[in-house]
Amino acid sequence: VGGSRPAVPGKDVVLTLDADVQNRALEVFGDESGACVVMDVRNGDILCMLSAPSFDPNLFVSGVPTRTYRALADYERKPLLDKAINGTFPPGSTFKPATALALLAAGVDPADRVNCSGVFRTGQRCWGRHGSQDMHNAIKNSCDIYFYTMCNRAGVDLIRDTAMKLGFEHEFDIGVDNQRKGLLPSTEWKRRTFPRDPVWHPGETTSVAIGQGAVTVNALQLAVYTSRLANGRKAILPRLIKSVGGVDRPSGAEVPDLPFSVEHLDIVRGGMIAVANDRSGTAYRQSQLGLGDIQMAGKTGTAQTRNYGSGSRRSNVWSQKDHNLFIAFAPVDAPRYAVVVIIEHGGRGGGTAGAPRAREVMRTVLLKDPEMRERITRPPPPEATGPQIDEGEIGAAPESAVAPPAPSVPATPRPTGGPRPYLSGPQ
Template identity: 40%
Template sequence: MKRTGRIVTEATQAYSFSRRAWLLGGAQAGVGLLLAGRMAWLSVAQNAKYNLLSESNRVNATLVPPRRGWIIDRHGLPIANNRTDFRVDILPDRLPKPERERVLALLTKLLQLTPEDLERIRIDLDRAAGFQPVQIAEKLDWDRFAAVSVRLPELPGVQPTRGFARHYPAGAAVAHLTGYVGAPTAEQYRATHDALLVTPGFKLGKDGLEKTLEPMLRGKPGARRAEVTARGKLVAELATKPDVPGRNARLTIDVGLQEYAARRLGTNSGSAVVIDCRTGEMLCMVSMPAYDPNSFSDGISHLEWEMLSKNDHVPLMNKVTQGLYPPGSTVKPMHALALMENGVSPDERVFCSGALRVGTGVFHCHKRGGHGPLDMRNAVAQSCDIYFYEMIRRLGYDKVAPIARDLGLGQKFELPFTTQRYGTVPDSAWKLGKYKRPWTVADSLNASIGQGYVLTNPLQLAVMVARIASGRALVPSILADHVHRDAPALPFQSENLQVAREAMWKVVNGGGTGAAARLLVPGLSLAGKTGTAQVRRITMAERRVGVLKNAQLPFKLRDHALLVCFAPVENPRYAAAVVLEHNGHTVRTLDTPYIGRDILTYLLDRDRALATLAEVEPTWGGDIATRMAAEEAAYRTAHSPPPAAAATKTDAVVPSDAPAVEEATALANRTQAALSPDTPGPSVAEDGTTERSTDE
């Protein structure tokens, strides 16, 4: 260090100090400026950003789910409404893991949760995506709700809310009509990032009208804003933005009729549709058995889901639009019309000997001894198969099919349901396209009695009879503001339509096969046509030893029972179709003629209809809710599920898409293929179908 030549004295040192002190002071002033500049940057340039952050700290906005629009019937009665609901949720984000068991234990005490509930909550908490609230309990009474509310400081993440819950007063009777609501799925949230979807208590339509009418029913959420501390303590309530309730959806349905029809179907696996013959409005659309949309909307347990899936009565399927059935003899009035439209005189007779030989095969009538000579009206009234075999053999089914389509079979109708199946009206072109085989006489014969390739859904059958009854091309509607009034007249001779109607009158009132459906309302009469659709082959061998009675057969092999009808005959007002799967005509009060009669009676003489129901309902175990409860209890006892199986399946498969429904529809198609005469093997005669009188 000696190399510096400078001699440092006290004076130079003082000078150096002075310089360096000023330098230091300058540097300090510089830092001061820097700090002031930084502060200006934060508070002026970025003021907006930090203001926003400060506000989002301060104000805790919680969305208030909008009140869902009601679904009301044609008279304004609620089919789906909202009731006040006290509920408690957990926000998994805000519940620290170590606290979980303590919080759950306290909640169990306060809310009297069952071990099943607890198991479900644990599963849901494990699977929760953090932002998705997990339901602890809903539909709470005030006392239990208040008990949780006052102990909130000990319950991190727990959120009690007072909101609205969907309620279906008619329960299962409207399940397939309305569908149900449920919590949105994580995928739905990821797709839209709409904060409403993760708001506790918010539910959206999952199936049926609730789903298709979602945009109309939902409404706009409100917001509850509150000033909160960093620890989440409420300081002050700020102005609340009210929600905008969803719009009400008015249906053409008569909810009283809907509920009546559902109850009147009893233990059947079946469906019923009633259409207003003047406008095409659907007055009821019932598919039973069904699930309870109230319990579906709460999230159902695996056990319930399993019970519904395994039920051979397919409660998850809306049979009105998804069920496909061979229409059987119910198409005979329509075929009569087709014959007349193609020049056949209604007075021309065919001799029924009980069997008809075609080629190498023999086709049988349902009446073994034969009906003797029959004209058209009597052929319909007696449901003679030979008449239609013979007539349609002469005409060819290709002439019939267009008229079947004109009457609505195989047609798609614009209705707000997610899944509809439209069935088949076969003809030679269709067969060639689908099976690459030519149409045969046997095909015509099978189709002539509504078997073989013909498949329809119950709604189409109802439209068919409504069109015959009204003579107009009615289009079914279910939304009150989408009614297709002023349907055009059908392109048929009105005399021919009149003959078809007269024939149907004769079925019920003229010694025909449907006498049981005779209306008991004085001064009014009902016209109809019964049908039986076979779902199995009857072999030659079986025919020789005697065809098995339905009661001897397992449920799945029993015949379907069908009825189409309208009333009053003089001035048709209501048309109905009733289709009962595998009914087999085993119990009279549960068979189509009585059920059809009672459903139309409800519209014409309500007290009489209710009295009949009161009489017969106890014979099959009481009303819907009673029977469903008993069934569930029995299932629960039989299966004694592990608690996990009872846990909520929050993202349950929607009934319309349920495997059980797929399977039921696939079965209809398989049956159709199996019964088709083209399958190699026995002669056509063995494939002939029978019609048992429905009034035995």
């Protein structure tokens, strides 16, 4: 044919993805919608980057039939949207460790205590009545009242600055475009976006402090954030392409140090360890790995998707349920892997749908690591004691904890739009 040229073989591209981990994540998601990202916190390698529900890309090789395309495009759970990098969500209480680091940078004493009666002076509610809380317990119990009370000691601009240093509102050079940066609001953003009401009000910081309001992030950013917290030294960057033509791409560990003190990071990580290993933590039951002495640290999150008004936050309509998030790293004594799970409209608390799936994915990652397999033979740590308060059990009956794989949920029309006004619920 005139003008045609013979095909030239391209260079081999080797990804960091692990097919076993990717497939396990797909299994445990079942019919749910959302994203899962797994990173090696030592070098930034992305072992899993899942968007669910998925589809067969081979359908598009020779031109997808219109009927098939319309079925995919119109399905409420949006399989054509890459929820790992192009879908943005309010992070909910998974954002609280970032707020805690901002408070510490502002000089807040982590031993300072706030009494949680369940209701803040503005009328905002906490999902429980936690009593006297210091920073450690506020992270462990996901106490909104603590963060409502303390957040303006840092202010929205310092919270934003801290969150950006942890990886939010960034696009990463992973060889894949079409990433959405999300949003971290600030006083300057308020002036630019709302010229008729340009002043940032202290009451607006309360929503930002717990990962609501205008805050939006994607799953890859959450994984980078979790990896940086776990690594504790380096501002780890994600790497998806391992090599091109036999030449390795730069490691995600070839980066500057984190601009946070070791003492401050230890305080925040201590709270995350308690989330998963203290019986009164918000994800204790769902975070037990059963792999010898290996323990996981985590943080639950619930992200509101609608304005409840004076009605109930509970709904049997899929599109009206809260998003369900969980971030985790393991082992706690020498972190290697970070896992992020976002379950779109997954139910009440981050421990009900996100944590069980994160646990199963984390188990797969650890079982593939020869050094971790050796630790499985060691005796488990002493069993935690004290009352167990699973997320959602205070103030309202919880939705049933979901064991993977997930049951199917009836399809219902889904509205689109940005973050809604926030009314706190179980975290």
